[in-house]
Amino acid sequence: MNVSMAADIPGRGPEALARLRAMTIDICEVIPHTAEDDFHVTTVTMMTRNALLIDTRATDQDYDRSAAHVARGVMDHFQITLCLEGEMKFGSGRREVTLRPGDIVLIDMAQPNxxxxxxxxxxxxLMSIVLQRAMLAPRLAHPDAATATLLPSNHPHARLLASHYAALALRSGPGTDTATGHAEATVEAIADLVAAAAGGTAEIVAGLARAERHLYITLIKRHIANNLETDPLTAEELCRHFQISRATLYRLFEAEGGLAHYVREQRLNLAFRRLISPSAQDGRLIELAVDMRFSSDSTFIRAFRRKFGLTPGELRELADAWLRETGAVPAVDTVLHQLARRRGSRP
Incomplete structure (x- = not known):
């Protein structure tokens, strides 16, 4: 079980142990297995609209959640815990599991453990996604029997799920924007996959392919966005990296006009952002074309004009004029809106 101290504040020694015990007195008993001077726990808690994400690093210790703790009603939640380092042994009633790096377990906090x-x-x-009972229980055919469900690291979905924990932490951290609903949709899909593994309802099992698709395409799109300039991003490379078949990859990107089309569109979008940046005013178009993996500057210019209705040079001039007139770098949406109005006003 994971419990949260103040976010981003490490705790060490007897004072940290006393503080943790005070904070969790209604949740569990904390039992250290080191000398108090060696005791250590660090937790970072992040939020999305529909979940808590808790990242915990700790020395050897036990958390004992008794029937008396459960009766206090402080935590009536499920949590989906990923082990990243060390070992976690979890028991509830007669069910016991051991987690090692890469393993995932579903825990029902409404039961002693x-x-x-x-x-x-x-x-x-450990990294844990904490979900309200009202969110996960309806996905389970037998909610009271789901605790201690283990997805070992070699489970078909374990690697896919684990890949999203770090991404959720980044999206939920300071300075990131979760208002788009993207992180929330990812949490929903994670809940669907874990529920299916724990004995999901017929509706959840029937919709499993949809949840898988969301998680895979989100993961692959994030990889593409992070490697637009550094990797060839071919079907072969992506299939190898994500351990999926070419047919699966192509199906994932059918709605995007195909993989090659999607990658090219994202590179053109990145080039657009680069061209309106003051730092790009003196750059050569051929260098930008090469960075975006186009075979020549002429190929790049033609593709850019088809997408945005003007050449890279014309966009650079427009952004430069905006900067001189307003003293500010134009936002991408502002420039796109201007271009749309310009096209709409043409006879």
Whole structure:
């Protein structure tokens, strides 16, 4: 079980142990398995609209959640916990599982349980998605029997799910925007996959392909966005990286006009952003074309004009004029709106 101290604040020694016990007195009993001077726990808590994400690093310790703790009603949630480092042993009733790096477990906090963290003198690291019961229970055919469901690291969905934990942490951290609903949709899809593994309702099982598609395409699109200038982003490379078949990859991008079309569109969008940036005013178009993996500057210019209705040079001039007149770099949406109005006013 993971419990959250103040975000981004490490706790060490007897004072940290006392503070953690005070904060979790109604949730569980904390039992250290190190000398109090060696006790350590660090938790970082992040939020989306429909979940909490908790990243915990801790020395060897146990969390004992008794029937008396459950009766206090402080936590009536499910949590989906990924082990990243060390070892976590979890037991609830007669069900016991052991997590090692890459393993994932579903935990019902409305039932008594005991968690043991062991890392052979190091730190156990866990990431947990905490969901309200009202969100996950309706997805389960038998909600009261789902606790301690283990997805081992070699489970077909474990690697896919684990890949999204770090991404959710980045999207939910300071300075990021979760208002688009993208992180929320990812949490919903994660809940669907875990529910299916734990014995989902007929509706959840029937919709499993949809949840898989969302998680795969989100993961692949994020990889593409991060590697527009550095990788060829071919079907072969993406299939190898994500361990999926070419047919699956092509199906994922059918609605996007195909993989090659999607990658080219994203590179043109990146080129657009680069061209309206003051730092790009003196750059050569051929260098930008090469960075965007076009075979020549003429190929790049033709593709750019088809997409945006003007050449890269014309966009650069427009952005430069805007900067001189307003003293500010134009936002992408502002420029696109201007271009749309210009096209609409043409006879």
């Amino acid at each position: 005991r968690t043991a963290l062991r890392a052979a003198g190091g730190r156990t690291r």
